[in-house]
Amino acid sequence: MYKKVTAVLIVLTMMFSLAACTSGDSGSGGSSSGGSKKDNKKVGIAMPTKDLQRWSEDGAYMKEAMEKAGYTVDIQYANNDIGVQASQIENMITGGCGTLVIASIDGGALSEVLEKAKAADIAVIAYDRLIMNTDAVTYYATFDNEKIGIMQGQYIADKLDLENQAGPFNIELFTGPTDDNNVNFYFGGAMSVLQKYIDEGKLVIKSGTEVSLAACATPNWSTEEAQKRMENIITKSYTGGEKLDAVLSSNDSVANGITNALVAAGYTAEDFPIITGQDCEITSVRNMIKGLQAMSVFVDTRELANVTADMVEAIMKGEEPKINNTEDYDNGTGIIPTYLCEPQVADIDNYKEVLIDSGYYTEDRLK
Numbered sequence: 060m061y062k063k064v065t066a067v068l069i070v071l072t073m074m075f076s077l078a079a080c081t082s083g084d085s086g087s088g089g090s091s092s093g094g095s096k097k098d099n100k101k102v103g104i105a106m107p108t109k110d111l112q113r114w115s116e117d118g119a120y121m122k123e124a125m126e127k128a129g130y131t132v133d134i135q136y137a138n139n140d141i142g143v144q145a146s147q148i149e150n151m152i153t154g155g156c157g158t159l160v161i162a163s164i165d166g167g168a169l170s171e172v173l174e175k176a177k178a179a180d181i182a183v184i185a186y187d188r189l190i191m192n193t194d195a196v197t198y199y200a201t202f203d204n205e206k207i208g209i210m211q212g213q214y215i216a217d218k219l220d221l222e223n224q225a226g227p228f229n230i231e232l233f234t235g236p237t238d239d240n241n242v243n244f245y246f247g248g249a250m251s252v253l254q255k256y257i258d259e260g261k262l263v264i265k266s267g268t269e270v271s272l273a274a275c276a277t278p279n280w281s282t283e284e285a286q287k288r289m290e291n292i293i294t295k296s297y298t299g300g301e302k303l304d305a306v307l308s309s310n311d312s313v314a315n316g317i318t319n320a321l322v323a324a325g326y327t328a329e330d331f332p333i334i335t336g337q338d339c340e341i342t343s344v345r346n347m348i349k350g351l352q353a354m355s356v357f358v359d360t361r362e363l364a365n366v367t368a369d370m371v372e373a374i375m376k377g378e379e380p381k382i383n384n385t386e387d388y389d390n391g392t393g394i395i396p397t398y399l400c401e402p403q404v405a406d407i408d409n410y411k412e413v414l415i416d417s418g419y420y421t422e423d424r425l426k
Contacts, residue, residue, distance in 0.1 A: 096155055097179060099375045103151030104134040104186075105144055105161045111280070111312055113338045113360070114162065117187070120364035121160065128372055139279055141165050145172045152176050158371050162186040165238040166390075169193065182374045185395065186367060189240045192391040198380060199388055199397040200367045202358045204241045207402045208248020208309070211335040214354050214404060215305045216252055218333050226261035228304040231292055232268060232275040233285055233313050240390075245309040245337070246272045253307065265296045265303075277313050285316025293324045303332045311336040311343040311355055318351050339405050339414060344425055347407055354406040357413050362400050370398070 102125050106118045114136070122132045133151055137144035141164050149172050151159060159181055163169055166188055173195035176183055182197040183190070190196050215221075219228050230253070234246040250270070256262040257270060268274050277285045285308075297303050303321075308314040314336035321331065328350030336343050336355035346352040366381075373380035384397040405413045414420045 097157050097181060098131070098155040099157040100129065101131045101133065101154075101156045102371055103148070103154070103156035103159045104132060105148050105151070105159065105163075106134065106136045107144070107162055107164045108139045109136040110139070112340045113311075117162065117360045117364065120361050121186075121367055124364045124368035125371060128368055130371065130375075137164060139164055141168045145169060148172050149175065152179055152181060156181065158182045158184065158374050160184045160186050160367055160371065161190060163188050163190050166191040166240045167238060170195075184367060184370055184374075185390075187241070187363065189388055189390050189395065191240055194392040196390055196392075196395050197374070198370055198382065199390075199395045200363060200370060201241070201388075201397065201399060202363065202402050203399045204244035205248040205387075207337055207356045207358070208245040208250075209252055210248075210356050210402065210404050211245075211307060211309070211337070211354075212249035212252030214335060214406075215307060215333055216256065218353065219304060221256045221261050224261070226256075227263045228261065229265045229297075229302060230257075230262045230305045230307065231264060231266055231289075231303065232270065232307045233277055233288070233317060234272060234275045234307075234309040235280045235313065236278050237273055237276050239280075242272060242276070242309065246275065249307055249309070249335075262305075265301060266292045267296075268292075277316075280310055280312045282312045282316040282319070285313040286319045287316075289317045289320035290323070293320060297324075302330075305333040306335070308335050309337060311338045311340040311352075314352055314355070315340075315342050315346070318346055322351065337402075339410075339419070341420070341424060344405075344410060344414065344420070347405075347410060348425065350407075354404055357403045357405045357419075359400070359403075359417070359419065361419070366398050366400060 106114045109115045118134050122134050125132050135147040144164050152175050169190055170193040173193045177195040183195050185196050185199045187201045189199055235242045306317050314334050331351055333353040339355045339357045343352050343355050370380040382396040382398050384399050388395045388397045415422055
């Protein structure tokens with residue numbers, strides 16, 4: 060009998076001890092996931108890749124901004140591997156991050172892992188690329204992406220003076236991957252300017268490429284894939300002395316592939332087509348200086364990093380972050396409150412003012 064009572068007491072003691080461990084006040088730590096308490100001073104940042112200048116610098120700017128604000132930062136780059144990014148995010152959740160900042164590789168591929176973030180009451184900020192089809196996304200921080208496309212299309216229209224010239228001018232169209240939701244805005248914005256000139260016959264797509272996002276897409280924003288496609292277009296449509304007047308490119312990594320193909324085919328600065336871009340990557344700015352790329356839309360990632368850091372700060376304090384758009388960004392589950400930063404055109408005429416005088420680059424980096 061004594062042994063039975065002792066055993067019961069031991070079991071009861073263990074039960075009370077376990078209850079004390081699991082039902083205590085979590086304070087500012089909030090919910091837990093996988094046994095890890097949410098830490099409102101720890102931020103998880105998931106970036107697509109380090110291979111593109113844009114993402115490596117975005118990550119560095121955000122890490123610096125958030126560490127200055129007193130946060131511990133877990134930053135991971137996924138080498139453009141969707142499975143790796145999902146695993147990294149899951150580790151951030153179980154590691155107790157209080158807020159997640161995610162620049163997704165595929166905006167439609169994170170629903171499952173983000174359900175775990177939602178269950179753990181972890182706020183999710185979609186960074187630059189909207190994460191689709193999940194109600195786990197709390198806020199979105201980006202640039203005015205439709206305006207970026209409009210700037211690119213309008214630059215071509217202005218340089219060719221399409222309002223006053225009859226043409227026809229030959230143009231080819233390139234954009235990014237179909238799984239990046241931003242491409243809908245970039246390409247849609249550009250085509251809102253260019254489509255009427257195509258319809259009027261002032262702009263001609265000599266390669267015969269359909270005027271659709273899917274037909275003009277470049278997987279993973281790949282420089283190599285853009286170069287291959289441009290090489291094929293040149294071989295098919297521009298080897299008999301035909302002049303290529305313009306190429307719409309939604310970003311710089313794609314523009315660099317286009318430029319590589321044109322240079323290899325014998326094009327020089329004197330006869331180079333108008334090529335658009337975005338991000339003001341160093342290679343593209345150098346090409347602008349050489350006359351091998353006409354423009355790039357400058358998206359100041361320092362500003363976006365600071366806006367995102369301010370969002371994190373507000374969320375961690377239980378406050379509403381500053382937003383300026385509650386109408387345009389529906390991820391399939393509803394409108395996501397968004398902060399839009401302003402883009403700016405940079406070309407040979409103003410790149411020093413925009414990029415060097417602002418401190419974004421030093422002149423030495425562009426040599």
